[in-house]
Amino acid sequence: MTGFLKDLDRSGREGARAFYLESWNGTGSFTYDRISRGTIDIEACCVSILGTIQPGPLSQYIESASKGGAGDDGLIQRFQLLVWPDPPRVWRNVDRWPDTEARRTARAVFDRLNEIDHAALGTEIDEDARYLRFDDQGQNLFDEWRSDLENRLRSDELPPALQSHLAKYRSLIPSLALLIHLADSPTGGPVTENALIRACGWGEYLEGHAQRLYSPALDPAMSAARELDRHMLRGDVPNEFAARDIYRKGWRLLDREGTYKALDIMADYNRVRQVEQLTEGRTAQVWRVHPDLWRAV
Numbered sequence: 001m002t003g004f005l006k007d008l009d010r011s012g013r014e015g016a017r018a019f020y021l022e023s024w025n026g027t028g029s030f031t032y033d034r035i036s037r038g039t040i041d042i043e044a045c046c047v048s049i050l051g052t053i054q055p056g057p058l059s060q061y062i063e064s065a066s067k068g069g070a071g072d073d074g075l076i077q078r079f080q081l082l083v084w085p086d087p088p089r090v091w092r093n094v095d096r097w098p099d100t101e102a103r104r105t106a107r108a109v110f111d112r113l114n115e116i117d118h119a120a121l122g123t124e125i126d127e128d129a130r131y132l133r134f135d136d137q138g139q140n141l142f143d144e145w146r147s148d149l150e151n152r153l154r155s156d157e158l159p160p161a162l163q164s165h166l167a168k169y170r171s172l173i174p175s176l177a178l179l180i181h182l183a184d185s186p187t188g189g190p191v192t193e194n195a196l197i198r199a200c201g202w203g204e205y206l207e208g209h210a211q212r213l214y215s216p217a218l219d220p221a222m223s224a225a226r227e228l229d230r231h232m233l234r235g236d237v238p239n240e241f242a243a244r245d246i247y248r249k250g251w252r253l254l255d256r257e258g259t260y261k262a263l264d265i266m267a268d269y270n271r272v273r274q275v276e277q278l279t280e281g282r283t284a285q286v287w288r289v290h291p292d293l294w295r296a297v
Contacts (some may be wrong), residue, residue, distance in 0.1 A: 001053035023047035024078045063217035077165040083209040099200035121188025224253040224262035
């Protein structure tokens with residue numbers, strides 16, 4: 001994903017960037033010419049992107065986008081299923097055959113949806129677009145969920161970047177509900193309340209990851225402080241240290257500027273304090289970890 005995003009930021013790639021932005025809705029058309037294939041018309045262009053990226057480059061990209069730099073066009077907010085999981089603290093070797101039955105079940109769903117029968121599912125049609133409605137219980141729940149979302153988006157309590165991200169949940173949640181419904185209900189019919197409940201649960205999970213993704217850009221000093229605190233609790237930091245001992249390690253978010261900002265916040269929370277130390281006839285400023293925190297390590 002790092003190479004993909006950098007490529008879109010290059011001069012002359014404005015057309016490609018616009019293509020990916022417009023392909024998010026899945027309703028716009030697109031036409032392109034190939035020498036070997038001729039002219040190809042796509043009536044409803046929809047692009048899915050699957051990839052991985054390291055936290056560092058992603059944080060830098062989001063910070064730039066949040067401050068009006070490259071990428072401040074809503075592209076990053078379109079990666080709505082993006083997550084930042086923590087690896088297990090303890091590695092365990094797992095040597096077993098894949099779950100054959102689960103793989104067979106999943107493949108059967110893909111094959112069934114590939115041969116979808118709109119008439120059998122009871123889809124309705126409007127301007128060449130087919131759709132399913134919620135059942136009564138599902139519609140009532142969606143109205144409640146939508147009301148809560150719209151009020152949050154208008155509360156002025158969300159940072160603009162995160163607000164833009166969550167605004168796209170208007171389509172994400174019903175889309176997930178529809179996919180869940182189609183995967184679980186071969187006979188189709190209205191989208192159920194149960195499918196929407198599961199979609200909303202998934203949405204809460206994704207929002208937690210979105211907040212984590214945007215937090216370094218929205219409050220870089222606090223994010224750096226959390227990173228320093230994490231290293232302290234892991235025992236990576238001695239009881240007494242100089243600021244350069246931290247930023248020379250090259251830890252994430254803890255460059256020279258990030259280290260000093262983190263230490264200021266840590267001092268405000270009484271996690272560390274600055275003391276003077278005599279060294280070879282001169283006074284140096286060092287930092288000392290709070291004894292209670294040190295005993296907890």
